[in-house]
Amino acid sequence: MKFKDYYEALGVARTATQEEIKKAYRKLAHQYHPDVSKDPAGEEKFKEIGEAYATLKDVEKRAAYDALGRHRAGEEFRPPPNWGANQGGQQGYSFDDVDLADLFASFSKARSGGAHQGHSMPRPGQDYELAIQISLEDAFNGTTVDLNFTVPEYDPQGQLKHMPHTFKARIPQGVTDGQKMLLRGKGGKGANGGPDGNLYLNINFKPHRLFRVIDHDLFIDLPLTVSEAALGATVKVPTLEGAVNLKVPVGITNGQKLRIGKRGLPSKGLGKGDLYAIAQIVVPAKPSDKERELFRELAAVSTFNPREHFDQEG
Incomplete structure (x- = not known):
């Protein structure tokens, strides 16, 4: 069968609360209702979000949907082995030519007919992000x-309830922007002796006022005066470990990169990345009278023409 990403359809995270799911559905349902929407694809979108909401608003259906795992929308997949039995269905359930919507439309009936089977079998805890x-x-x-979130879990009586999870997680040196970090056994609780699920942390870096990041390398704009660029200089450059002296070569050009080795982010087993200072030649916005005089003198004696190539043929 083809996988449908119900969370993506509603525009919510997999950890969204029931209230967030309801709010997202109401907003989208109003936007794409056939009586309101002028979008040619609005009716299909309205059906899609209705299908998603019908599953995610029900805590048991949502837990069963989460148990299907993560797949790309439209990807062909088969539920994990014994999924039907674990969710209250029958052993050997055939998923051939089944639509995901039809599967969950009949989910409640399947659970009521086979609840005694589902509650007696080990059930692994859900994975969360x-x-x-x-x-x-x-x-x-x-x-x-400090992590504090709520997940649906089965209690000792087999009832699904939302339970708080609160614990501290250590983020080691060497993580990168956009990295997914696995915390084994920190997801939903297993039932009937089943293993606990895992928790995936999607790590993103906050914007920094000075540095930009690519993998483990850092980049910083380095403002230079005209005289520093023309004559060379030694300037202080900030790093995450304190300022360092950097030698600026004579005649550096705007946008030229200067490498400061091993001053980037730590990389596990590979030392550290580098820091790149990118030259940005700046002039005073409001030069003083003396500065204007000196710039005029320079212009009068200089033979340098940065646009000389304009006059070259072919």
């Missing part, structure tokens, strides 16, 4: 974050 933001300084030094 959380998005967190950390600073560059935290990525450089490593940090500990």
Whole structure:
């Protein structure tokens, strides 16, 4: 069967609360209702979000949907082995030529007919994802974050309830922007002896006022005066470990990169990335009278023509 990403259809995270799911559905349902929407694809979209909401608003159906795992929308897939039995269906359930919507439309009936089977079998806990933001300084030094979220779990009586999860997670040195970090056994609780699920942390870096990041390398704009660029200079450049002296070569051009080795982010087993200072030649916005005089003198004696290539033929 083809996988349908119900969370994507509603524009919510997999960790969204029931209230967030309801709010997203109401907004989209109003936007794409056939009586309101002028979008040619509005009717199909309205059906899609209705199907998604019908599954995700029901805590048991949602848990069963989550148990199908993560797939791309439209991807051909088959539910995990014994999925039908674990969710209250029958052993050997055939998924051939079944639409995901039809599967969950009959889900409640399947559970009521086979609940005694589902509750007696080990059920693994669900996997969940959380998005967190950390600073560059935290990525450089490593940090500990407090995680607090709610997940649906089966209680000892087999009833599905929303339970709070609160714990501290260590973020080690060497993480990268956009990295997915696995915390084994920190997801939903298993039932009937089944293993606990996993938690995936989607790590993103907060914007920094000075540095940009690519993998483990850092980039910083380095403002230089005209005289520093023309004559060369030694200037101080900030790093995550404190300022360092950088030698600027004579005649550096705007946009030229200067490498400061091993001053980037730590990389596990590979030392550190590098820091690249990108030259940005700036002039005073409001030069003083003396500065204007000196610039005029320079213009009068200089033979340098940066547009000389304009006059070259072919």
